[in-house]
Amino acid sequence: MDERAIRELLEAVRRGWLKPEAAVARLRHLPFEDLGFAKVDHHRALRQGYAEVVFARGKTPQQVAAIARRLLGGRGARHNVLVTRADRAAYSAVRRIARGARFHPLSGVITIQRNREVSGKGLILVVSAGTSDIPVAEEAQLTAEAMGNRVETIYDVGVAGLHRLMRHREKLAEARVITCVAGMEGALPSVVGGLVGVPVIAVPTSVGYGASFGGVAALLGMLNSCASNVTVVNIDNGFGAGCVASVINRL
Secondary structure, three states: OOHHHHHHHHHHHHOOOOOHHHHHHHHOOOOEEEOOOOEEEOOHHHHHOOOOOEEOOOOOHHHHHHHHHHHHOOOOOOOOEEEEOOOHHHHHHHHHHOOOOEEEOOOOEEEEOOOOOOOOOOEEEEEEOOHHHHHHHHHHHHHHHHOOOEEEEEOOOOHHHHHHHHOOHHHHHHOOEEEEEEOOOOOHHHHHHHHOOOOEEEEEOOOOOHHHHHHHHHHHHHHOOOOOOEEEOOOOOHHHHHHHHHHHHHO
16 A cells, blocks of 8 residues: 555545545555565555565465465555566466466566556666576566656667667666666676766676676676766666666656
8 A cells, every 4th residue: 555545545534435444444454464474565665655576486376376465455456566586387376366467487577567657757778788688677677667667678788789789879868767787797887877877777697608607797897887877786686676776766
């Protein structure tokens, strides 16, 4: 339940459209609901502006579906539901309780879209260095979209062919926040950061040959970026990048 839903609920009680007992019933599970195996944070949207996101890896399909069911809430709930790092088994379980659920197999994200309102103030641009980085980039894209942002993507514009990136100079200049996803040596965020005057969120991926150490090389390269507008999230953390980009875009 977000701030607008709380205000509408209180207004309904004030005008006599809703009995106080009914309002109490809707608020009963704030701030969280204990399912035994999980404590669902219904207060997250009110506190942070976006609903709790389900990390599916390590959970059974039934657990994922049970949490998603609680997040969907009752009548009047309007926030989007997002599940990350899911597989088809988890998707099948979620779809049984939400026919509108959509699975994105490349990134392993499940989305249940119920609110198309755009609350972000500008464009979030997601840029990937290579095609192999797209799964992480897509996780960042879907996260930012679920949190109410206009998002566009530019894929496969790494530094090995810099002319591919330069073709998109106007789009880079249009963005309010840029999420830059790269593996190998992780050089792309430094280049992008030097071209724009907005925050660049660098996402190192585990894409690369042996000496990339599962993304550690890209992580260290990004942490040592000479572009001062670059900040870095953890390896393969597209969700974290999309979330931070959304927070910045709301400010």
